Amino acid sequence: MGRSQSDPPKSNDQTAISSKRKREDEAHRRDLDSKRKKLLVTRRQLPIWTHQKAIRAAVRDHDVLVLSGETGSGKSTQVPQFLLDMFRSSKIAVTQPRRVAAISLARRVADEVGTPCGSSSPASTVGYSVRFDQSTSPSTRIKFLTEGMLLQEMLRDPKMSQYNCIIVDEVHERSINVDLLLGFLKQLLAERRRGRNPLKVVVMSATADVETISNFFSKSAPQTNGHSTPVPGTDTEDNTAEASSAASWQGIADDEAGAPNDEVNASNDTKSSVNICHVEGRQHPVKTTYLPQPTEDVIDTALQRIFKIHCGEPMPGDVLVFMTGQETIQNLQKLLEELAENLTRDFPKLLVLPLFAALSQTAQQRIFEPAPPNTRKVILSTNIAETSVTVPGVRYVVDTGKAKIKKFRNQIGLDSLLVKPISQSSADQRKGRAGRESAGQCYRLYTEEGFMSFDRDNTPEILRCDLSEALLKMKARGVDDVLNFPFLTPPPREALEKALMQLLQLGALNEDGKISKIGLPVARLPLTPSLGRVIVEAATLDCLLEVIDIVACLSVENIFLNVDTEDARGKAQEARQQLFRRQGDHLTLLAAVQAYASETSDRRRWCDDHLISHRAMKGAMDVRKQLRAQCKQAKLLPEKAEVETENGPPYEAVSDNILKAFVRGFMNNIARLCPDGSYKTFIGNQTVAIHPSSVLFGRKVEAIMYNEFVYTSKAYARGVSAVQLRWLEEVIG
């Protein structure tokens, strides 16, 4: 980064500044290097370290490496580094299901490599890319990204030409994005093998069930694009300078994976050569205890177990209790706190902390604070502690064996969210949370027979959700025959057909099943096809800025905080009342965004005064900014649309059009009022109740349109507005 000799002569001051700068740079480099050397000591102790040569050889000699390794093996941080010098001229992508993981892994790996992270320096070789936060440099060689981000990149660069290696991590979680990604990669491997720029894929999973994935890649799949002709493949080129012998691989290679390799490249080009590697994890032992008899009352059993641990087990050692939801957590918290009052002084104190996603950031932060002296923490948590949040100091896990699980019923377009038994792998994941720092214990509040009756693995999301978004992404990638797409787990044909029907109805597909002029921008928007369609419709109805504001709110958690105490009502409730619009939730959200955006002095305080979540509002503003930018790119919004909605004409003038735009995207979600006072869906004649969180709750209007149809204790409509039935004809016509 030194100056070239052609630079103009510098003044003394400039010379002084530039030499100071040089000294600082030098110091910074030394800093990074000493950090790197220190970390190298720890890296060498990781279980995966001894597999380095084998992993490099496997990637060199095969198209796909399937790597299984339990927590603590070091695979997420080490594998990208092992492969770095094999791909000199291009990038390695590493996908993660969650943003925090992508960012923290990038920071860690940057330290280990000895490079600044992300965009902090043009020389940085390790970066990350997640929604709203991209941190890369021209020199980035390892890029951590969320699965959704890589899918988004794939829509813009179908060949993924900037990457020679794609590492897909945490595949065992089986998010719909990971399934989609694996299908696309299977197709892409075949395409890229024919070119000069072959692609390597590494699939990493925490469970030993690597066979399914291995078979998936090594078996041929029907071609999805008719124009491609099978070309005899060449063996993958040896693009590493290292002459590492494949012999060291033999000990680890699985015979079953090695066997089909010989024929792979010769016959059908959707087959890839696959190798399997297993790396042991590093966890402390956890002792498991089951109930002798099933329990009638899990809450009561949990209560007793927590007190037995607290009074019988030595300090320190916090307790993590896995429960189903906010309500049960708060109930148990109350019971525990009452009983803890009566504890004699012989026992340590008890600090009960709830943990669920809807909790404010500061309340969640409390689990990381050290407990006061002579106090044991009991954390009552939802599934959030299973994957997303690591609770420190836990030595005891209490597992109720249940979770709330969402499932989409495509026959009626209804989501159910019900308490169900978890899977065995989920139970083991929960148990593992007791052994992160030292040996621990896990109390399962079910019998061993109960455990044996659990499903082996979580049901992949692709079998549980609305497929319209996934199918539209496929169509946008040119996958015409979605019924024959290489799915790792093929969804039922009925579910695929239903989603195709939905896309046709939205006008996102042409009659021939190919993506339409409307479908293309919809596919690129970070929204469901329905909401994307609403955006496109709003552009023609001249209310796009307003609709973007509403859609932004619908894309984040509920902006209205729950009021559970009488005290919290009163003034604040009254202030919020000013935002309520009689037409329903959509215009109420718009009023809230406009009021928030026009508040220039203290937005946090404005939120507090109105019982509105500041976190959600900030999120909505991020989405709004992104949607506006993307709408400009898609020419839905004029380039110079700098008109702030809050300064524009009153939205009353366009309020009907706003709701009509929503009706276009949610034509199946219309219900009309019946003489008995209930609402029945226009299609299917199902009874729906307006959710208590809606401003229309308890109101009677001619007809309602809603964004979500969720079954919990009964079938509820959420995100509801009053509409006129004649709009339906108008919108369709």
Add this chain to the structure above:
DNA sequence: GAGCACTGC
């Protein structure tokens, strides 16, 4: 007068 687990673009 009743209540949504968790991610992600």
